[in-house]
Amino acid sequence: MDFIFILDLLGTISFAISGVLTATKKRLDIFGILIIATVTAVGGGTVRDVLIGKTPVTWMMDVRFLYIIAGSTFFAMIFSKALRYMRTSLFLFDTIGIGLYTVAGVKIGLAAQLHPVTCVILGTLSACFGGVIRDILCNEIPVIFRKEVYATACIVGAVIYILLHKANVSSELASILAASAVITIRLLAVRFNLQLPSPYRYSALGQGGNTP
Amino acid sequence: MDFIFILDLLGTISFAISGVLTATKKRLDIFGILIIATVTAVGGGTVRDVLIGKTPVTWMMDVRFLYIIAGSTFFAMIFSKALRYMRTSLFLFDTIGIGLYTVAGVKIGLAAQLHPVTCVILGTLSACFGGVIRDILCNEIPVIFRKEVYATACIVGAVIYILLHKANVSSELASILAASAVITIRLLAVRFNLQLPSPYRYSALGQGGNTP
Amino acid sequence: MDFIFILDLLGTISFAISGVLTATKKRLDIFGILIIATVTAVGGGTVRDVLIGKTPVTWMMDVRFLYIIAGSTFFAMIFSKALRYMRTSLFLFDTIGIGLYTVAGVKIGLAAQLHPVTCVILGTLSACFGGVIRDILCNEIPVIFRKEVYATACIVGAVIYILLHKANVSSELASILAASAVITIRLLAVRFNLQLPSPYRYSALGQGGNTP
Numbered sequence: 001m002d003f004i005f006i007l008d009l010l011g012t013i014s015f016a017i018s019g020v021l022t023a024t025k026k027r028l029d030i031f032g033i034l035i036i037a038t039v040t041a042v043g044g045g046t047v048r049d050v051l052i053g054k055t056p057v058t059w060m061m062d063v064r065f066l067y068i069i070a071g072s073t074f075f076a077m078i079f080s081k082a083l084r085y086m087r088t089s090l091f092l093f094d095t096i097g098i099g100l101y102t103v104a105g106v107k108i109g110l111a112a113q114l115h116p117v118t119c120v121i122l123g124t125l126s127a128c129f130g131g132v133i134r135d136i137l138c139n140e141i142p143v144i145f146r147k148e149v150y151a152t153a154c155i156v157g158a159v160i161y162i163l164l165h166k167a168n169v170s171s172e173l174a175s176i177l178a179a180s181a182v183i184t185i186r187l188l189a190v191r192f193n194l195q196l197p198s199p200y201r202y203s204a205l206g207q208g209g210n211t212p
Numbered sequence: 213m214d215f216i217f218i219l220d221l222l223g224t225i226s227f228a229i230s231g232v233l234t235a236t237k238k239r240l241d242i243f244g245i246l247i248i249a250t251v252t253a254v255g256g257g258t259v260r261d262v263l264i265g266k267t268p269v270t271w272m273m274d275v276r277f278l279y280i281i282a283g284s285t286f287f288a289m290i291f292s293k294a295l296r297y298m299r300t301s302l303f304l305f306d307t308i309g310i311g312l313y314t315v316a317g318v319k320i321g322l323a324a325q326l327h328p329v330t331c332v333i334l335g336t337l338s339a340c341f342g343g344v345i346r347d348i349l350c351n352e353i354p355v356i357f358r359k360e361v362y363a364t365a366c367i368v369g370a371v372i373y374i375l376l377h378k379a380n381v382s383s384e385l386a387s388i389l390a391a392s393a394v395i396t397i398r399l400l401a402v403r404f405n406l407q408l409p410s411p412y413r414y415s416a417l418g419q420g421g422n423t424p
Numbered sequence: 425m426d427f428i429f430i431l432d433l434l435g436t437i438s439f440a441i442s443g444v445l446t447a448t449k450k451r452l453d454i455f456g457i458l459i460i461a462t463v464t465a466v467g468g469g470t471v472r473d474v475l476i477g478k479t480p481v482t483w484m485m486d487v488r489f490l491y492i493i494a495g496s497t498f499f500a501m502i503f504s505k506a507l508r509y510m511r512t513s514l515f516l517f518d519t520i521g522i523g524l525y526t527v528a529g530v531k532i533g534l535a536a537q538l539h540p541v542t543c544v545i546l547g548t549l550s551a552c553f554g555g556v557i558r559d560i561l562c563n564e565i566p567v568i569f570r571k572e573v574y575a576t577a578c579i580v581g582a583v584i585y586i587l588l589h590k591a592n593v594s595s596e597l598a599s600i601l602a603a604s605a606v607i608t609i610r611l612l613a614v615r616f617n618l619q620l621p622s623p624y625r626y627s628a629l630g631q632g633g634n635t636p
Contacts, residue, residue: 023569031576032569046475051258053267055477060542118272132349137556139565141351145235145244152243263470265479330484344561353563357447357456364455 008104009068011097015041016069017083018094019134020076026138030077036134037073038066043130048105048122052112095186098127099179102154106161106178107171116162123158124151127182149189157182220316221280223309227253228281229295230306231346232288238350242289248346249285250278255342260317260334264324307398311391313339314366318373318390319383328374335370336363339394361401369394432528433492435521439465440493441507442518443558444500450562454501460558461497462490467554472529472546476536519610522551523603526578530585530602531595540586547582548575551606573613581606 019040023033042059049057059065076083105126109119128144128151135142144150161178165171188194231252235245254271261269271277288295317338321331340356340363347354356362373390377383400406443464447457466483473481483489500507529550533543552568552575559566568574585602589595612618 028569145240357452
């Protein structure tokens with residue numbers, strides 16, 4: 001699984017870097033930045049593991065990812081200027097990361113004999129919840145709840161994986177196709193500025209709220 | 213347990229709808245609304261299950277509740293105007309929900325042979341923590357910490373259940389009496405605007421804080 | 425282990441009191457204050473237990489700590505004025521508490537055969553996460569992420585414990601030395617106003633943020 005490992009590595013690195021970028025905006029100290037980077041990278045998988053009872057959770061059993069996160073964090077703090085010019089590559093890594101994390105979460109759910117709907121949720125959780133915890137710790141409403149097609153891409157990818165799995169497609173091929181679907185949807189959504197249909201336009205919902 | 217199932221159903225529906233109402237005030241997108249509705253409905257039970265090690269957590273093993281939550285959420289988004297005129301019935305459902313969730317939490321604690329005090333906490337957690345997570349995700353100080361008799365009603369109901377259980381009253385009768393106590397206390401508290409005694413009036417506590 | 429029990433007791437009391445002080449600043453009601461005090465005192469250990477799968481979590485199996493927390497909370501609410509003059513002793517108790525909680529977390533990790541790096545994280549989590557949850561519930565960016573040497577002291581203490589453990593020093597002596605290291609570092613850091621080096625001074629990091 002060398003190919004998978006490299007993608008997993010890239011996903012972890014880019015999630016960690018996205019954590020650093022959020023934490024420095026809030027002017028946290030070095031320790032706070034490190035924590036936020038770690039939580040962003042491992043948070044989704046941790047919540048998934050705790051909910052299905054797979055404890056001690058994954059990162060406790062394989063500390064290599066902690067080293068990678070620490071390395072990425074210090075790299076990001078030192079080369080912060082260069083990172084500004086690398087936004088596109090970061091976004092690509094991040095998108096690859098959510099594609100892979102989605103597939104990993106679905107697989108773990110299927111291995112635990114859980115219902116397909118639960119597996120879709122586990123995949124989406126794995127990919128998205130790190131960012132949710134990051135935003136809660138930084139005292140923000142999670143960005144994913146407001147304007148991202150992020151989670152929708154994960155849900156579609158998870159459904160694709162399960163359909164291919166039911167059709168007896170090999171795990172490797174299903175993984176590649178499902179992760180590619182997540183990545184493609186997210187890239188297209190950002191490229192063409194697609195959003196979920198707003199529930200506020202034609203209804204009386206949330207009239208008391210702020211204008212968007 | 214048809215009667216219990218119907219109440220449980222009503223509780224889940226009304227918790228989900230209360231989640232939708234909070235999420236739309238914050239102008240979250242459709243996905244965010246769905247997540248907040250789900251978390252409000254299953255959050256308390258999930259925290260309870262994780263703390264006692266009952267994993268995979270309940271909603272992962274019975275996806276019918278996820279369907280009910282999704283249905284309630286879309287219903288609430290479509291009929292948001294009508295819901296404004298149904299505040300009282302919603303409040304009733306919500307109150308029935310906390311009554312039932314409290315009893316369910318206490319029962320699970322007793323079945324796991326935990327100490328009565330722990331069981332009271334589990335019952336209260338089950339009923340209240342969904343709302344706490346909802347408020348945290350929406351970046352609010354949980355409403356329950358500020359002005360609700362909500363939790364106090366749960367604690368009283370949980371204590372009543374345990375006393376009846378110790379007195380060898382049948383589980384069905386104890387459930388009905390304890391849930392009725394939660395519901396009655398909450399209805400009376402809201403009707404007569406009862407609050408916990410303020411710790412701020414006669415003491416120097418929190419002088420540095422904002423006026424209420 | 426009478427000596428350990430007394431220290432543990434003092435730690436729990438002072439964490440509970442620090443929760444009360446935070447909660448009253450936010451003008452929460454009595455129930456909210458009690459919850460925040462409890463979460464501050466048991467939150468770190470609860471997260472640790474959940475992550476390693478040690479459920480039901482510790483405080484569910486030994487309710488004496490819940491009584492101690494409830495007692496400390498009411499004491500703190502009643503004698504709030506006197507507490508203002510006791511800041512230094514409170515700070516001392518709190519520091520003793522984090523020293524001891526750090527050692528307890530490391531020990532539990534070692535007993536579960538986890539990697540030393542994971543054990544350091546578990547020790548730090550045990551000591552610090554109660555305060556993190558307290559701040560999240562009160563809608564603040566956790567103070568530990570911004571200006572405390574708190575966590576750094578825990579990390580150093582945890583590393584010392586593990587090194588002594590590897591060198592076959594007795595558990596009692598290693599505990600005392602490691603806890604003393606945590607306490608000494610924290611006291612010196614506060615006395616001489618030491619902080620982690622700022623990542624913002626010489627780099628372009630966070631230029632978009634607010635000035636500190």
